[in-house]
Amino acid sequence: MSRPAGNARLKAARVAAGYPSQQDLADALGVGVRQIRRWESDTPPWPHPDMQTALVRLFGQDLAALGFTAPDGRDQPAPTRRRVISSTLAAAAGLATVPRAAAQTRQPASVAADFESVTRSHRRLYWSVAPTNLHPAATAHATLGCALLPETAGATRQRVAAALAETLLLAGRVEFFDLQEPARAQDTWLRALQAAGEADDSLLGAAVLAHTAFIPGWAGQREQAVERMVAARTYARRGPADALMLAWLDAVEAECETRCGNTRTALNLVRHAEDVLAADGDHGETPEWLDWFTPVRLAAFKGNTELRAGLLPQARTTLLAVLDELPDTDEKQCTVILGDLAAVEAAAGNPEEACAYAVRALDQLEVTWYATGMDRVREVRRALAPHQHETCVRDLDDRLYGWSTTVSALAR
Known part of the structure; x- marks a missing residue:
């Protein structure tokens, strides 16, 4: 006699969702492994109401698709909020929403690792690849992530959603900092926040919200920037955020305050960030994706704020130290530091320097x-x-308005 197959549908969904063993699924649901064995048996019992909801939420499928047969008169749980978020993300990416009855495709658990590997590659490429080349690749990867979400479940779905959130965060960074398209970045970061919610990743949510604060902050709209930073800090507490993440939030708010003309408040925030890093309490682990901020970057924030506050000797000292400590690979930040040092010397009446x-x-x-x-x-x-007739300024104009520089600026 052949051995009974058991509830093959639930077992297949479990493995595809990233739970290779029955114990893994039991841990995820907070039940005993014996309960999972009963559900994967030939005659799986109808789950209790709280477990019905948990199973539907975890796998993104109704109970019938998971191999359960409802007793007469029993209702199925309603679709979960995460299904609504996935549909919203798919629509924003220009993808047709798959009808529930037709959404039977299930990706293997390995799809999460494969999708994450491309996300990590884009993260590293940001520092060297031209933004006009990287941006289309990142947005195409995000479109793929939106398509994968309805085809994954459980731990696999959560990992894909987190990588999608990071990809959208990166695409928004390119749009805001490299392409200077704040309105477009706002839309992209909204989708990133939705994906972070799908992944239930509070730290990614905090990172996205803090980035959105740059938009009103750079426009001098302080109230909106502060409101978004309050939201970012709320999400960071849920993380919990580590010292580096908390210091970065201070630095973001400091830059927004600086742009709004509140340099004293900004310097207080920078000092608080320095204290946080010095204490380096045991708050949590630094996320792998937080590669855009270091103590040296904090000093760069400080130097710019000192410059805008008119503290020229302090700004010069701070920025020269940053330039000396900045890694050779940090080429983009190097241009900002050199520009700030040039601004210090211009404000100090030293046009040649x-x-x-x-x-x-x-x-x-x-x-x-x-x-x-x-x-x-x-x-x-x-x-x-005031010094535009001096030779050094004319030489600067020759470089500033050379063929290659002018074409590059206009093309972007």
Whole structure:
């Protein structure tokens, strides 16, 4: 006699969702492994109401699709909120929403690792690849992630959603910092927040919300920026966030306050961030994706705030130390630091030194384009208007409006 197959549907859904053993699923649901064995038997009992909801939420399928037969008169649990979020993400990506009855395709658990590997590659490529080349790849990867979500469940679905959130966060960073398209970045970050909610990843949610604060912050809209930072800090507490993440939130808020003209408040926030890093309490682990912030980057925030506060000697000292400590691979940030040093010298009435730093920034921009860095150079040139007839300023103009630099700027 052949051995009974048991509830093959539930077993297949369990494995595809990333729970290779019955014990793994039991742990995820908070039940004993004996209960899972009963559900995967030839005659699985109808789950209790709380377990019905948990199973539907975990696997994204109704109980009939999971191999359960409802007793007469029993209702199925309603679709979960996560299904609604997935549909919203799919619609935003331009994908047709798959009808519930037709959504039978199930990806294997390995799809999560494969999708994550591309996300990690894009994260590393951001620092060297031209934004106009990286952005289409990242957005295409995000479209794939939106298509995969309805085809995954459980731990697999959660991992795909988290990688999708990170991909959308990266795409928004390119749009805001590199392509200077804040409205587009706002839409992308909204989708990133939805994906972070799908993954139930509070730290990713905090990172996305803090990035959205840059948009009103850079526009001088302080109330909106502060409101978004309050939301970001709320999500970070749920994480819980580690010292580096908490310091970065201070740095983001400091930059927004600086842009809104509140440099004293900004410097207080920077000092608080320095204290957080110095204490380095046991708050949590640093997320792998938090690669855009380090103690050196905090010092860069500080130097810019000191510059805008008119504390020129302090700004010069801070920024020179940053330039000395900045890794060679941090080419984009290098253009920003050189631009800020040029601004310090321009404000101090040293046009030759200002032009020398600005030219160094342009040299780097020809290697790695960064719109934020070019903005710094243009600000310096405007500040040098009283010295525009001096040779060093004319030489700067020759570089600033050379064929390659002008074409690159206009193309972006």
